[in-house]
Amino acid sequence: MAHNHSHDHQHGPADGNYGRAFALGIALNLAFVAIEAAGGLWANSSALLSDAGHNLSDVLSLALAWGATRLARQPASERYTYGLKSATIQAALLNAALLYAALGIILWDAIDHLLHPTPVDGRIVMLLAGIGILINGFTAWLFRSGQQGDVNVRGAYLHMLTDALVSAGVVVGGGLVLWTGWLRLDALISFGILGLIAYSSWGLLRETVQLSLQAVPPGIDIAAVRQFLLARPGVTQVHDLHVWPLSTRDTALTAHLVRPGGADNAFLQALQAALQAEFSISHCTVQVEDTVPVAGGHGGCEE
Structure with missing residues (x-):
């Protein structure tokens, strides 16, 4: 994986x-x-x-x-x-x-x-x-x-x-x-x-x-973010999606994307730029998986 x-x-x-x-x-x-x-x-x-x-x-x-x-x-x-x-x-x-x-x-x-x-x-x-x-x-x-x-x-x-x-x-x-x-x-x-x-x-x-309380910042629709990630080329599933404010100006995102074949730097860089342009999310951490995770087997740090 x-x-x-x-x-x-x-x-x-x-x-x-x-x-x-x-x-x-x-x-x-x-x-x-x-x-x-x-x-x-x-x-x-x-x-x-x-x-x-x-x-x-x-x-x-x-x-x-x-x-x-x-x-x-x-x-x-x-x-x-x-x-x-x-x-x-x-x-x-x-x-x-x-x-x-x-x-x-x-x-x-x-x-x-x-x-x-x-x-x-x-x-x-x-x-x-x-x-x-x-x-x-x-x-x-x-x-x-x-x-x-x-x-x-x-x-x-x-x-x-x-x-x-x-x-x-x-x-x-x-x-x-x-x-x-x-x-x-x-x-x-x-x-x-x-x-x-x-x-x-x-x-x-x-x-x-x-x-x-680290709620999703006003102006960001979490459902729209999920659909946006699912629409990226090759992405078949999104899970463990979190969006929260780092400050009154900065927003962070973490997510796991299922994308058979993994991802290269071009995909990741394009994703960063798109999230910033579309949702003003300035800090993103994305984990790309090439297979669907086992039910109940995600949610923490993996190696």
Whole structure:
């Protein structure tokens, strides 16, 4: 029985050249958090404090995502044979968890303001939220081009875009408070902000949990991969097929292919290129067998 193994590694910059975007986004948002929190206390605005708390969680998210992408650039070692690529998945999962923890804290504060309404300075609310639209919109723009290929970058993009929209809502709310004088409106706006953030972030949380459990990455149909392998010249059977994420950017595949007569380098190289082009699978290990395995006799390492 022949055993041919194919390995393909294609590693671009793990951070997608977004190091400067992360640094600038962190600096701008950290400065704005301090200004917005101070303004929220001065204006006695629950909506501003809610937005400041969420922006602070975004600063932490950006820092974690940036740190993880830098770790992912470390080369493989004898102990970490895939390198530290999975740090990007763990950071994305932690970011999602921290986001929902922050929402809980902000919700508690909003409930207190609803039960015990106090005067709100709508002018300060509108001014600071307007600045937030500019800062968050600009930061989202920094990540717009890379948000389709990396859940970390997409997380940063969605956080910043959501913040820009939320800040716009706060501006409107501040104007309504000035116009109507309804003190509880500020707290009600906070509930709307929290609901929007929770809804928009749910997909990110679900995806990061799936990635952390080594599920097939979103966008890859395992049945389509199996049919694709079966369609390769001479392949009669596929078994022990596994597809899982190495990081938020890299996907791995292992499979056993039954191909009478075995396989040569041309077949394996063509298979590597086809998997990368069709499914963006950057690391594949394929074992080619010239006979159908005995039932129950596969699933582990063979010699």
